[in-house]
Amino acid sequence: xxxxxxxxxxxxxxxxxxxxxxxxxxxxxxxxxxxxxxxxxxxxxxxxxxxxxxxxxxxxxxxxxxxxxxxxxxxxxxxxxxxxxxxxxxxxxxxxxxxxxxxxxxxxxxxxxxxxxxxxxxxxxxxxxxxxxxxxxxxxxxxxxxxxxxxxxxxxxxxxxxxxxxxxxxxxxxxxxxxxxxxxxxxxxxxxxxxxxxxxxxxxxxxxxxxxxxxxxxxxxxxxxxxxxxxxxxxxxxxxxxxxxxxxxxxxxxxxxxxxxxxxxxxxxxxxxxxxxxxxxxxxxxxxxxxxxxxxxxxxxxxxxxxxxxxxxxx
Amino acid sequence: xxxxxxxxxxxxxxxxxxxxxxxxxxxxxxxxxxxxxxxxxxxxxxxxxxxxxxxxxxxxxxxxxxxxxxxxxxxxxxxxxxxxxxxxxxxxxxxxxxxxxxxxxxxxxxxxxxxxxxxxxxxxxxxxxxxxxxxxxxxxxxxxxxxxxxxxxxxxxxxxxxxxxxxxxxxxxxxxxxxxxxxxxxxxxxxxxxxxxxxxxxxxxxxxxxxxxxxxxxxxxxxxxxxxxxxxxxxxxxxxxxxxxxxxxxxxxxxxxxxxxxxxxxxxxxxxxxxxxxxxxxx
Numbered sequence: 370x371x372x373x374x375x376x377x378x379x380x381x382x383x384x385x386x387x388x389x390x391x392x393x394x395x396x397x398x399x400x401x402x403x404x405x406x407x408x409x410x411x412x413x414x415x416x417x418x419x420x421x422x423x424x425x426x427x428x429x430x431x432x433x434x435x436x437x438x439x440x441x442x443x444x445x446x447x448x449x450x451x452x453x454x455x456x457x458x459x460x461x462x463x464x465x466x467x468x469x470x471x472x473x474x475x476x477x478x479x480x481x482x483x484x485x486x487x488x489x490x491x492x493x494x495x496x497x498x499x500x501x502x503x504x505x506x507x508x509x510x511x512x513x514x515x516x517x518x519x520x521x522x523x524x525x526x527x528x529x530x531x532x533x534x535x536x537x538x539x540x541x542x543x544x545x546x547x548x549x550x551x552x553x554x555x556x557x558x559x560x561x562x563x564x565x566x567x568x569x570x571x572x573x574x575x576x577x578x579x580x581x582x583x584x585x586x587x588x589x590x591x592x593x594x595x596x597x598x599x600x601x602x603x604x605x606x607x608x609x610x611x612x613x614x615x616x617x618x619x620x621x622x623x624x625x626x627x628x629x630x631x632x633x634x635x636x637x638x639x640x641x642x643x644x645x646x647x648x649x650x651x652x653x654x655x656x657x658x659x660x661x662x663x664x665x666x667x668x669x670x671x672x673x674x675x676x677x678x679x680x681x682x683x684x
Numbered sequence: 685x686x687x688x689x690x691x692x693x694x695x696x697x698x699x700x701x702x703x704x705x706x707x708x709x710x711x712x713x714x715x716x717x718x719x720x721x722x723x724x725x726x727x728x729x730x731x732x733x734x735x736x737x738x739x740x741x742x743x744x745x746x747x748x749x750x751x752x753x754x755x756x757x758x759x760x761x762x763x764x765x766x767x768x769x770x771x772x773x774x775x776x777x778x779x780x781x782x783x784x785x786x787x788x789x790x791x792x793x794x795x796x797x798x799x800x801x802x803x804x805x806x807x808x809x810x811x812x813x814x815x816x817x818x819x820x821x822x823x824x825x826x827x828x829x830x831x832x833x834x835x836x837x838x839x840x841x842x843x844x845x846x847x848x849x850x851x852x853x854x855x856x857x858x859x860x861x862x863x864x865x866x867x868x869x870x871x872x873x874x875x876x877x878x879x880x881x882x883x884x885x886x887x888x889x890x891x892x893x894x895x896x897x898x899x900x901x902x903x904x905x906x907x908x909x910x911x912x913x914x915x916x917x918x919x920x921x922x923x924x925x926x927x928x929x930x931x932x933x934x935x936x937x938x939x940x941x942x943x944x945x946x947x948x949x950x951x952x953x954x955x956x957x958x959x960x961x962x963x964x965x966x967x
């Protein structure tokens with residue numbers, strides 16, 4: 370197990386280094402000099418230019434520059450935003466809370482409703498199963514931004530149950546303000562997870578251990594709790610984890626639709642303002658979060674399923 | 685595109701028509717016909733659309749459905765139906781670029797990996813793994829940050845991001861095919877690796893490739909529309925379906941229809957494409 374974890378950790382580090390390399394290196398793929406990209410269309414004084422050159426080590430070889438950038442990023446220093454003349458890290462920490470709240474909220478919704486609806490669909494009455502399947506069919510075809518717009522129209526404009534924009538303050542304020550965004554973000558994944566849960570619970574119902582347990586005369590509730598649900602959990606946990614990792618890119622869309630001041634919105638305004646230092650920093654954070662979540666899912670999956678021998682890597 | 689032509693030229697063309705109809709089923713044919721209809725409407729927008737996309741009817745702003753404007757007009761008096769039809773052009777062209785690019789690269793990568801095996805396979809698989817780890821939407825945003833917004837920038841980045849999805853499925857289908865005795869037979873006869881890949885491996889896994897490309901078309905349509913919604917793809921006053929959905933002021937002023945129509949069109953188109961893709965995959 371230690372060897373397995375070690376290898377997972379190593380591949381995690383490799384992926385992180387490669388993607389940070391891509392994000393940093395893209396600066397040099399852009400048309401024009403790195404200087405031109407970093408400054409965008411802002412005119413800067415020679416002093417600022419010299420400071421930025423020093424910060425990015427622009428007079429040194431590429432690998433040295435990357436090394437400086439990556440090591441200071443690890444220490445939480447992402448340089449200075451040229452457009453706003455403030456530290457990038459400061460701008461990020463000011464808005465990260467909203468995004469984290471949103472992702473956690475949506476994850477809770479996905480896990481709760483996805484598994485609940487899936488189990489009801491698999492074990493409940495046929496009619497209910499039919500309507501849940503129709504709903505999930507529609508749900509998996511609705512893009513996040515269309516879901517956002519429909520939710521705004523129905524629950525914010527027509528019914529006026531929720532605010533149209535803004536992230537709210539305090540825990541309950543946020544909970545209230547972020548309900549629609551989190552629902553929009555979770556909708557697709559809930560529909561998908563419901564289907565996966567339904568299939569894996571159904572499969573387990575006909576598995577040998579479950580039939581044996583039923584034949585032994587165990588109470589159906591015991592059979593379902595001990596054998597069906599527990600075995601069905603393996604694919605469910607994997608899919609849940611992957612869906613949650615997928616949310617990280619989805620936050621950009623939802624934050625734009627609901628006018629939330631989060632990391633995604635910061636990324637978009639930085640793209641618009643050609644504030645490349647911030648673009649790099651936010652991209653690095655979002656991609657790293659995605660990669661780390663994926664690796665955690667991999668590890669969890671292996672721990673849940675004893676049949677998968679850590680060490681035998683299937684291609 | 686040359687690969688697609690090549691696939692249509694596969695030796696068993698005679699049977700493909702019949703098998704295709706069988707595979708698709710009635711639902712699949714209806715779905716495919718719907719998408720084809722949209723594509724035709726897009727291609728002949730200048731004939732089909734009642735108005736130019738940016739023609740403004742100042743006397744009829746934000747009006748409901750009427751004989752002159754079947755789906756009504758937006759806040760500038762532009763005909764909503766016409767904008768939907770013209771918007772179909774970039775909405776459908778973008779995903780076509782994405783899957784063409786992704787399929788060509790994926791085929792090259794997968795057939796090289798399968799044919800050479802060993803270290804080459806390992807390196808190609810690792811590179812694909814890396815691009816798996818990079819969300820397509822974020823890659824596109826990074827590219828737009830460098831090269832500015834636009835359909836080509838977005839489609840190319842998504843093309844790269846979609847490659848591993850198609851390549852992975854193609855690779856495992858090809859691996860299965862490669863181990864079959866007839867491949868060993870033609871190999872013994874001295875046929876080159878390139879010729880075997882082009883004449884045998886690719887044609888024989890073509891149904892997997894087609895179905896994967898079709899399903900990816902649906903996802904690409906959603907991602908590109910989302911990028912337009914974010915203001916990174918098509919730039920107003922030009923519009924694709926994503927731009928048309930990005931109109932919060934219409935909602936707040938009580939004209940949800942002009943936002944809901946393109947939304948429904950995206951959902952219907954993606955559902956149809958995905959259904960066809962799944963039918964193609966079914967044996």
